[in-house]
Amino acid sequence: MATQPRLFGSSIKRREDPRLITGRGTFTDDVKLPGTTYAAFVRSPYAHARIRSIDTAAAKAVPGVLAVFTSKDLAGAGVKTLPCGWLLPGIKVPPHLPLAADKARYMGDAVAVVIAENPYLAKDGAAQVVVDYEPLPAVAAGEKALAGGAPQVHAEVPGNVCFTWTIGDKAKTDAAIAGAAKVVKQRLVNQRLIPNAIEPRASLASVNAGTGEVTLWVTSQNPHVHRLLIAAFVLGIPEHKLRVISPDVGGGFGSKIFVYPEECVVTWAARQLMRPVKWTAERSESFLTDAHGRDHVSDAEIAFDGRGKIVGLRVKTIANLGAYLSTFAPLIPSYLYGTMLSGVYEIPNIFCDVTGVLTHTAPVDAYRGAGRPEAAYLIERMVELGARALGADPAELRRRNFIPKEKFPYTTPVAFQYDSGNYEPALDKALEMIDYRKLRDEQARLRKEGRHLGIGVATYVEVCGPAPSQAAGALGAQAGLYESGSVRVHPTAKVTVFTGSHSHGQGHETTFAQLAADELGLAIEDVEIVHGDTGLIPFGMGTYGSRSAPVGATAIYLSLQKVKEKGRKIAAHLLEAAEGDVVFEQGRYSIKGAPSRFKTFGEVTLMAYLAHNLPKGLEPGLEFTTFFDPPNFTFPFGTHIAVVEVDVSTGAVKIVRYVAVDDVGNVINPMIVDGMIHGGIAQGAAQALWEHGVYDDEGQLITGSMMNYALPHAADLLTFETARTVTPSPVNPLGVKGAGETGTIASTPAIANAVLDALSPFGIQHIDMPLTPARIWDALQAARR
């Protein structure tokens, strides 16, 4: 019998690609139903305005316009506020109606919707809706929103303080810093980012007049979460009467996790009109209304003893949450941020204090990395500044403070227990790849010639695979964070796997099938992966937090084990052998020591369905569902090193080399993992150098299109040099950790450190991101004065 090579660990080509490269994918906007109508939203041009009245008469008179709805129509029909899915102690949650009622609270806040026979007519209609606004003073910056007399975003949230949250021991940290040999202070701004998945958000709702079932196609990273929140909280549709389908989705990066007003309005409107209603965002709407990311202002202090060991870290952060609480907004600057401030270091004392502030800006929520990039940037900048203050080599100072490998699992002073880690080999590998010593010499030589090379190191750890549900619940989650995986073996031994994870670029149809084919000894062609449909999949929490492999794939793996075990019972019965004597290998159940006596997986499967000769008491069929609730998170880590050259006459930065050594545990498909790391590096580099979502003081978004928000182009980037170390996770049987966000988390501090290293001869300590030529040039001019 030929041995089938194991697919786990193999870079097989992706199975989803043939449809995507031939234009046969099905994205939400590609779904066409007979009689579809189209929605256009009327949005506030003001960041803050009282809505005195809305006159819809002219819009309704536009030929082809079918209906115009405002908040009054929704309220009359019992439509409720969008819920917040993570509640911290003492948090104040302001109402968030799908259409603004009394006031518009950020530029782009939807105030009315026009439904028409085609999208052009809907826009014609929207242009005819007359809203009488009374503009009110607005506040866009988190710090300014906290000032006395600042405009109030919601009456329910006095002083705009949505929550305050702390972690760590304040008294011990204060004492450690007071008694330290060296303390470095820095204010760090982690600027607002706008996600920009290339597919804009879209939704299409349709009602089956016969059954009353509503189907919603929506660009969602978690269709079951969309169904639950829309059904139970917003629209009051019985959950079993709402089917949510998230077909091919063109990138998410967090922005498609959340329940937005538009899909609620579209679903509601379809039930009013009894015709399908579709809405697809224009890019300008994406800029205005997709949940933004980051937007922290932090004051940080790091303290060292006489030997360069970190003795304390104290952080005070203001997190701008925008005008409403997006679905998971409170989680991001608290338990995904403060808990990761220890980084890869043994820091005995940490205290972090976060104030979540409302402003007249788009809601802020998870964006690729979600809290961990903010934490990694902070600790990696502070360690870098510490190295400079101590006159230490930044790589070696990091090494000196690493959590030693013997101490894992390691509990930090800020709650998390890191599952596994071995930080030095990743650092060593990265230093070797970049030829660090030689590079430092080269840097010194070039400086004498007036050329300014910068070398930036970031040694990071992040948290993936949310989450143990009990822990999440104790921290404020309004949901469990397990995942479901179902394996249905059909009578002919073809397999359909149903997963609650959702792929929007991650390649699950390939990696999950690799797992199933390996476990059952089947050809990969015999396995189909189904995701993104609440009508087919028992339940799911979806894809974010790099959880698909550690949680989603594990659920599938466990169901595969159950299939194999039931098969073993049937095989033992057919072979008239004791169950314990039957082994399953390469698709065959055989008797230990007598390999010629066997039943194939196909024969066993067929008997499971024929049921002519099953062990007594065993049910027919071969299908299992597992809900996997992980015992802990996973903690990938690694070292990234960036080399940049700064032209000090213009401030322009060129990335010269980029080395990434990541440890994401075991890897199912290296090609796919490398691809995600490349994309992550690009996004993180873009935060360091280019991207910035800017509101002016009146709350006008002045980076509202791809013309003035600097997304990276091919020519801005380079070929990345990647490598891996492998430290399996002990918290799941696959030993996987998650790889979707590591690149973004590590690359921002690596690049920022590199640029500031290049500028160190000028005495420049720090420049806030993005490190644009203008900012660098300004800093150079100031330094020369």
Next chain:
Amino acid sequence: MSTVSVTVNGVNRKQEVEPRLLLVHYLRETLGLTGTHVGCDTSQCGACTVLLDGMAVKSCSLFAVQADGRKITTVEGLAQDGKLHPVQNAFWEKHGLQCGFCTPGMMISVCQLLERHPNPSEEDIRGELEGNLCRCTGYHNIVKAVQYAAGKTR
């Protein structure tokens, strides 16, 4: 209404359309060729790129009537006789796509790139792709795919 007569992927099409109908909406909505995508409203992202008389253009920035009498190739027209175009095959082979949304426009641009530079340097590739945005790949494997396709198309 105006009449537009175009050859799309080798098939003659003649329709009455609104003069303001964008070419991309004509392709997607009127003809049902949904492989061409819309990613922005300022002609930056390139997801809507098609070949118009052999030249890569952004179909969101043309009216359908401007294509009257001309030849269009969309992603659906790249494969011939059930065989993938070398550029499609290269994107598959080198993992040049993740979510796949920018991919049709990206591949069309690559077709033009390879016509201009049959043996492109990395710099040529990155420079020529300035009109196409990808948020997933960091362009790393797109560059590899173009290099691979260049090897195969030479």
